[in-house]
Amino acid sequence: MTKPPEQIETERLLLRKPRMEDAPDVFDGWARHPEVTRFLTWRPHESVKQTEELMRRSIAAWDGETNFRYLLEIKESGALAGMIELRLESAPFKVSFGYTGAYAQWGKGYMTEAARACIQWAFGQPGVYRVYATVDVENIPSQRVLEKAGMQREGLLRRESLHPNISPEPRDCYMYAIVK
Numbered sequence: 001m002t003k004p005p006e007q008i009e010t011e012r013l014l015l016r017k018p019r020m021e022d023a024p025d026v027f028d029g030w031a032r033h034p035e036v037t038r039f040l041t042w043r044p045h046e047s048v049k050q051t052e053e054l055m056r057r058s059i060a061a062w063d064g065e066t067n068f069r070y071l072l073e074i075k076e077s078g079a080l081a082g083m084i085e086l087r088l089e090s091a092p093f094k095v096s097f098g099y100t101g102a103y104a105q106w107g108k109g110y111m112t113e114a115a116r117a118c119i120q121w122a123f124g125q126p127g128v129y130r131v132y133a134t135v136d137v138e139n140i141p142s143q144r145v146l147e148k149a150g151m152q153r154e155g156l157l158r159r160e161s162l163h164p165n166i167s168p169e170p171r172d173c174y175m176y177a178i179v180k
């Protein structure tokens with residue numbers, strides 16, 4: 001499958017490849033935040049060094065074929081609204097994504113805008129028929145984002161994912177998808 005472009009523009013956002021110098025803003029904006037990381041697979045970062053490592057891995061992954069993380073830069077202010085990761089699956093007909101929003105920017109529709117842009121890119125690729133995401137059953141804001149982006153809840157995945165900030169046991173998740 002074609003690699004996604006390094007930048008995608010939406011009405012209010014520039015989705016762009018991360019840079020090392022973004023690390024302090026990513027750390028302050030969401031990586032260190034217990035509320036933001038609550039339903040995620042990783043623990044809040046304790047120092048900006050961990051976020052620098054995340055940036056390093058995110059940048060290096062752009063040389064690969066599967067994981068493409070974008071920072072959401074708000075065009076008007078230059079502030080970061082979060083991060084979204086496009087994942088190209090080994091089966092070439094499907095694409096998935098996951099995201100994290102900057103706490104100060106929640107509720108302004110930014111992640112829905114970014115998710116729609118990723119779906120639009122994916123369905124612009126010949127041969128892509130399915131875009132999906134999974135979400136913890138208690139993560140209501142994220143379920144809203146997926147619904148607003150036009151995805152449908154397809155079912156319950158029991159004991160699907162470890163979310164260590166809420167429980168040491170694997171959690172149930174919903175599968176959301178949109179198809180063409």
Ligand SMILES: CC(C)(COP(=O)(O)OP(=O)(O)OC[C@H]1O[C@@H](n2cnc3c(N)ncnc32)[C@H](O)[C@@H]1OP(=O)(O)O)[C@@H](O)C(=O)NCCC(=O)NCCS
Binds near residue numbers: 082102105135
């Ligand atoms: C999920 C997340 C990225 C949403 O980002 P966002 O930019 O605020 O998204 P939007 O503004 O487009 O939409 C958020 C929706 O959740 C709703 N919402 C926010 N907090 C809520 C709450 N406590 N209970 C119920 N709904 C809530 C908002 O009202 C909005 O829905 P609406 O448009 O119907 O009113 C953000 O909440 C986040 O970073 N969460 C933590 C990380 C995470 O869970 N990532 C996803 C893992 S699957």
